[in-house]
Amino acid sequence: MRSRVVSALALVTGFAFLYIPILSMVVFSFNNSRLVTVWDAQNSPTLKWYHALFSNEQILDAAWLSIKIAAMTASIAVVLGTLAGLVLARFGPFRGRTLLSGMTTAPLVMPDVITGLSMLLLFISMEQLIGWPKGRGVLTITIAHVTFAMAYVTVIVQSQLAGFDDSLEEAAMDLGARPAKVFFRITLPLILPAIASGWLLAFTLSWDDLVISQFVAGPGSSTLPMVIFSKMRLGVSPDVNALATILVFIVAMGVVGGSLWMRRLEKQRARESQLAASGL
């Protein structure tokens, strides 16, 4: 009984710690006062910071650029990360395996300043040597983001694959399916949820990244975090609150919707395997 109280207490304080800052940000986005933290009770709530946000070309352009980079990053990272996860989980020992597994876990913890610096120096050396990539911008940001985002996808896919035994794949092989067919007909559908969450995670990581982008971006390729960061250094401003509120809302909708969809997928699969087991 006492342990239940302790558990509840831990959860309540923990979630309060996690959510009170976000809530305060949402509340103050409707505040009339320019002082972000002083509530102007007479003229609030107001939507004026939302108006200000949607007429701020700089922020809108940066947001659009960030979305494009994040979508490209996520799509490439999912392909490479799925391959790496598949290789690590299913291909058994091969030369270079330890190196590959090291190169897929180290980016998970590598401090951003080191990754950013080393990426930039690589791009500059490559430009000197082979003339590609020309200058820095969307391309270099995307390459840098793919490199650290694919590590996360790899871990997700690898752990999902480790959860399944390979008897289904073996059976398909025994029945004469070629490796590519086994992958597309058996393995891929099994790890589809992992790939979907890997894509979303890669998208968020890219969308969220400030430090690495700052190193590898060129003039005219300011992503949203870069614009927000330079605004924040000049002092807090309420239209950032409005932006945060919109993002929190979109993310909350997306995550809740996504998890409901996942649950339905899981239920459907459970029903199918039940039917298969009963021999129908």
Add this chain to the structure above:
Amino acid sequence: MSNNRHYPALSARLSSGRLGPLWALLFRIAPPRWSEYVLTHWTGKKLVIAMPWLWLLLFFLVPFLIVFKISFSEARIAMPPYAPLLEWAGNQVVAIKLNFGNYAFLLTDDLYFTSYIYSVRVAAISAFLCLLIGYPMAYAIARATPTWRSVFLLLVILPFWTSFLLRVYAWIGLLKSNGVINNVLMALGVIDAPITMMQTDFAVYIGIVYSYLPFMILPLYANLEKHDLTLVEAAADLGARPLTTFLRVTLPLSLPGIVAGVLLVFIPAVGEYVIPSLLGRADQLMIGRVLADEFFSNRDWPVASAVAIFMLILLVVPIMVFQRIQSRELEARR
């Protein structure tokens, strides 16, 4: 094609195509050993391995070698702002200029050493605070009913999906002298004058703990959820009190989760740059900030590279421990 006796099938196939004469010419000039080997020996499997492997080699490993190289070169005012290591000294002599000056500079100037120690201390304390808050939460989530479990996990992950920068921004609004916390405390009459919380160590701890808490909870939860609860029951049956059971059974079993979570917070926190520059002290910089300043403000790329190498030397052991735990975790599930 006579000089190509090793791969008769391949050369026959290539020379029968539309580009046959071209291939024949190429084969005669220089037998393309490498490409032949690739074409005849590489199967789909090797191609699948090669794609992520080569990507990471080029964009993750090679950059570190370049950083290492540049840390030995001399700064100069040009683009790029460092001198090449290899230089033609005339008469077909290549001069290698290894410059240890950057490292000597790091050792002589106090700024680097103190910010180094300071970063490690901040990261260690933050990781410990994360563990203190995260462990009870992970434990409670792992012991909840399945439905609640997924709800709680969702609630842990949700803030992580919203922008990291905006979550730090939220704390500025709370911690400022005229911020929400001070206003509330003054309205309640707890304090008379606002407490200074911004630009202190406290604010940096808050920022790091807040941003990295999911990284602590998730590996801990993954570990705690797998525990065999009959062990706990057995301990209770044998007369152990709940606290003893926890200390003697659950805690030792969760050690890999604890180490993984602590490293997942500690290692990136050492190099943290955004949180200390927004919330932290101006008189004591963290090493990540020093690196960025060296790079962006002073434009001294060689010294910035030397700082990065120093950081890596410190972090290499924790990174390898993390990698060991991570791969053991992934192998064990099979």
